[in-house]
Amino acid sequence: MTSRKSVLVLGGSSDIGRAAARAFAKRGYDVGLAGRDVAALQLDAADLRARYDVEVGLHQFDVLDTAAFDRFVAGLPVLPDVVISIVGLLGTQENAENDLAHATTIMRSNYEGPSLILGLFAEKFLTRGSGTIVGVSSVAGDRGRASNYVYGSAKAGFSAFLSGLRARASRGGVHVVTVKPGFVRTKMTEGMKLIGPLTVEAPVVGDAILAAVENKTDVVYVSGKWRLVMLIIKALPEAVFKKLKF
Amino acid sequence: MTLVSGWGRFPVVDSDVLRPRSFAAVGDAVSAGTVARGSGRAYGDAAIGAVRTVAMTGFDRVRSFDPATGRVRLEAGVLLSDLIDTFGPRGFLPFVVPGTRFVSVGGAIAADVHGKNHHCEGGFGRYVDSLLLRTGQGDVIEASREQNSDAFFATVGGMGLTGIILEATMRLRRVETGWIRERVISASDLDAAMRALEASNDATYSVAWIDCVARGRDLGRSLIYLGEHAGRDELAEGVDAFPVGRSSGLSVPVDLPSMALNRTSVRAFNELYYRMGARRAGGSHVVSLYPYFFPLDSIGDWNRIYGKRGFLQHQCVIPEANARAVLGDILDRVARRGDASFLAVLKKLGQGDGILSFPLPGYTLALDFPVKGDILNFLDEIDRLVVAAGGRLYLAKDARQSRATFAAGYPALQRFNAIRKSLDPAGNIRSKLSQRLLDEV
Numbered sequence: 001m002t003s004r005k006s007v008l009v010l011g012g013s014s015d016i017g018r019a020a021a022r023a024f025a026k027r028g029y030d031v032g033l034a035g036r037d038v039a040a041l042q043l044d045a046a047d048l049r050a051r052y053d054v055e056v057g058l059h060q061f062d063v064l065d066t067a068a069f070d071r072f073v074a075g076l077p078v079l080p081d082v083v084i085s086i087v088g089l090l091g092t093q094e095n096a097e098n099d100l101a102h103a104t105t106i107m108r109s110n111y112e113g114p115s116l117i118l119g120l121f122a123e124k125f126l127t128r129g130s131g132t133i134v135g136v137s138s139v140a141g142d143r144g145r146a147s148n149y150v151y152g153s154a155k156a157g158f159s160a161f162l163s164g165l166r167a168r169a170s171r172g173g174v175h176v177v178t179v180k181p182g183f184v185r186t187k188m189t190e191g192m193k194l195i196g197p198l199t200v201e202a203p204v205v206g207d208a209i210l211a212a213v214e215n216k217t218d219v220v221y222v223s224g225k226w227r228l229v230m231l232i233i234k235a236l237p238e239a240v241f242k243k244l245k246f
Numbered sequence: 247m248t249l250v251s252g253w254g255r256f257p258v259v260d261s262d263v264l265r266p267r268s269f270a271a272v273g274d275a276v277s278a279g280t281v282a283r284g285s286g287r288a289y290g291d292a293a294i295g296a297v298r299t300v301a302m303t304g305f306d307r308v309r310s311f312d313p314a315t316g317r318v319r320l321e322a323g324v325l326l327s328d329l330i331d332t333f334g335p336r337g338f339l340p341f342v343v344p345g346t347r348f349v350s351v352g353g354a355i356a357a358d359v360h361g362k363n364h365h366c367e368g369g370f371g372r373y374v375d376s377l378l379l380r381t382g383q384g385d386v387i388e389a390s391r392e393q394n395s396d397a398f399f400a401t402v403g404g405m406g407l408t409g410i411i412l413e414a415t416m417r418l419r420r421v422e423t424g425w426i427r428e429r430v431i432s433a434s435d436l437d438a439a440m441r442a443l444e445a446s447n448d449a450t451y452s453v454a455w456i457d458c459v460a461r462g463r464d465l466g467r468s469l470i471y472l473g474e475h476a477g478r479d480e481l482a483e484g485v486d487a488f489p490v491g492r493s494s495g496l497s498v499p500v501d502l503p504s505m506a507l508n509r510t511s512v513r514a515f516n517e518l519y520y521r522m523g524a525r526r527a528g529g530s531h532v533v534s535l536y537p538y539f540f541p542l543d544s545i546g547d548w549n550r551i552y553g554k555r556g557f558l559q560h561q562c563v564i565p566e567a568n569a570r571a572v573l574g575d576i577l578d579r580v581a582r583r584g585d586a587s588f589l590a591v592l593k594k595l596g597q598g599d600g601i602l603s604f605p606l607p608g609y610t611l612a613l614d615f616p617v618k619g620d621i622l623n624f625l626d627e628i629d630r631l632v633v634a635a636g637g638r639l640y641l642a643k644d645a646r647q648s649r650a651t652f653a654a655g656y657p658a659l660q661r662f663n664a665i666r667k668s669l670d671p672a673g674n675i676r677s678k679l680s681q682r683l684l685d686e687v
Contacts, residue, residue: 026332043307043309044307046307046308046309046310047307047308047309050308050309050310050311050318050319051308051311051332051333052332053313053336187267190265
C-alpha cells in the first residue's frame with residue numbers, strides 16, 4: 001500500500017482515458033485502468049509506469065454489465081480517491097432510428113451504465129467522507145439535435161444525474177465534476193468533419209479533467225467557446241431550432 | 247484521398263492517409279507506394295506516400311525506461327516534446343534535438359536529424375541503440391549496430407524508405423536542469439562568423455543566425471549562440487530545476503498575404519534582431535531550454551507566415567575546405583535577390599552515421615524562400631555551386647532538388663538502394679520524395 005493518491009479510469013483505453021491517466025500519473029497519482037479488454041490495457045499500463053514511476057493496476061469492466069457492478073467495486077484493492085468515467089458510445093444516429101437494439105446500446109452505454117457505476121462509487125465515497133467523481137458527458141446533452149439525439153439524450157440524462165448527485169454529495173465531502181469536451185480528435189471522431197477552432201486534442205481534455213478535480217470545478221466545458229456555442233443553441237426558440245438540420 | 251503537404255506546404259498532393267491503431271494494422275496498411283508519416287515536420291515530400299501515407303503519431307507509448315542508464319524504449323510516434331516534458335523533470339533529455347520539438351522519434355531517426363551539437367556529439371541516430379522495423383516485404387525485424395546492421399544504417403537517415411519504424415530504443419542524456427547557459431557572440435561578417443564557430447568547437451551547442459539581407463562589407467554578419475547545460479548551482483534561488491514549456495499563445499491564424507514578407511519588412515526585422523542580439527553579446531546568461539533550442543515553436547503554425555503558396559527551405563552542407571568561398575557566393579546571391587527570410591542558419595556539422603544521413607564535416611546553411619517567381623531556377627543555380635563544392639542537400643527539407651544533384655551529393659546511394667531492395671524487393675515503400683529522386687523509372 002502506498003500513501004499516494006489514486007485514480008480509477010473507467011474506459012481506460014479510450015484516447016481521453018489514456019490522456020486523463022497520463023495527466024494524473026504525471027501528478028503522482030497511482031492509476032487503475034478499467035476496460036472491457038484488459039489485455040489491450042497492458043501497453044498503456046507499461047507506458048504509465050515507464051513515464052511516471054507510478055503503480056498501475058488493471059481491472060476488467062464492462063459498462064453494459066450492470067449486474068457485475070457491485071462485485072467490481074467490492075473487488076478493487078483500494079477505493080480510489082478519484083474515479084473518472086469516460087465510457088460512452090457515439091453509435092450511429094441513422095441506425096439508432098430503426099434499430100432498437102442499437103439505440104438501446106447507445107442509451108445504456110452513455111446513461112445507464114455510467115450513472116449506475118458512479119452512483120455506486122458515490123455511496124462508498126460518502127461513507128468514507130471524501131472523494132471526487134468525474135463524469136465525461138457531452139455538449140450533445142445540452143440540447144437534442146436532429147443529427148444525434150439518441151446519443152444526446154443519453155448524455156443529457158447522464159448530465160442530469162451528475163448534477164443531482166453533485167448537489168447531494170457535496171454535503172458529504174464528495175465532489176462531482178461534469179466534463180463536456182466538445183469536439184476532440186480521437187478514435188471516436190475519426191472521419192467526422194470537426195470544426196477546427198472548436199476542436200481540441202485528447203491531452204487537453206486530460207489536463208482539463210485534472211485541473212477540474214484539483215480546483216473542484218463543477219461543470220467544465222473543455223474549450224470555453226463551447227459554453228458560448230451551447231448557450232446560444234440552448235436559447236434558440238424551439239420553433240427556430242426544429243428547422244435546423246445539424 | 248486527402249491533400250497532404252509537408253511543413254513548407256509545398257508541394258500539396260493527394261495521398262490516401264491511414265491511421266492504424268495497432269502494429270498489425272500498420273502491416274495491413276502497407277501496399278504498393280506506401281510511406282510512414284510522423285509529425286509532418288519534414289518540409290517537402292518526404293513523408294507523403296506515393297499512393298498511401300501511414301500516420302504514426304497514434305503510437306505514442308513509452309514501453310520501458312531505465313533511470314539507471316537513461317535507456318528508453320518507445321513507439322515511433324512519440325514526439326520529442328513529449329519525451330522532454332515527461333523525462334526532463336526526471337533529469338533526462340534527448341541527446342539530439344532539431345530546431346522544433348514537435349517531431350516524432352520515428353521521423354527523427356528517418357531524417358537522422360541534427361542539433362546544435364552535431365559538431366561534437368553527432369546526430370539523432372547515434373543515440374538509437376536499436377529499432378523495430380516493418381519492412382516493405384512484411385518482415386518485422388529488430389535492427390541495431392550488431393544485428394541487421396545494414397538495415398539499421400540504411401534506416402537511420404533513410405527517409406522512411408526501408409520500411410516503417412515501429413519502435414526504437416534510445417539513450418537519453420542525464421541533466422541536472424532544463425536550463426542552458428547561453429553566450430552570444432556577434433560577428434560582423436562571414437569570416438568572423440566562421441572563425442567564431444571554429445573557435446567554439448568545444449562548446450556543446452553552437453549555431454549562428456545570419457542576417458542574409460546584409461550585403462557588401464556586412465555580408466554574413468551573424469549572431470552566434472553558444473550553449474552548455476546549466477548545473478543546479480547556476481540557477482537563482484527558488485528557480486525550478488526544470489522550466490515549464492509553454493506556448494506563447496501566439497500563432498499565425500491565417501495565411502498571410504505573400505507580400506507580408508518583403509525586402510523592407512525582412513530588412514527591418516533583421517536589423518532590429520541583429521542589434522538586440524549584439525547588445526547581449528559578450529556575457530553569458532541562463533535561459534530555458536525551450537527558447538534556446540526551439541525559438542520558433544512558441545509561434546503556432548509559423549509556416550503560414552509565407553502565405554498560401556508555401557515556402558522552400560534550402561539547406562546544404564559544404565565540406566570544410568570549400569566552405570568559406572561557396573557560402574560567401576551563396577550568401578551574396580541571396581542578399582542581392584533580397585527575398586530570403588529572416589531564418590538563415592549556419593552551423594558546423596560532423597560526420598553523419600547513416601548511409602543517407604545528411605551531415606558531413608563542414609558547414610551547413612539553411613535559407614527559407616517563399617514559393618514565387620523564379621525561385622526554383624534560382625535554387626537550381628545554388629545547387630550547382632553546392633554540387634561543385636562536394637556538398638549536398640538535406641532531404642528532410644527538400645521539395646525540389648533534381649535527381650542529378652541528389653546523386654552527386656550522396657555517393658553511398660548505390661549501397662542504400664541495394665539494402666532497400668533486399669528489404670523490399672517488390673518496391674512497396676515509396677514516397678513522393680523517392681519517386682522524385684531515387685526510384686527506378
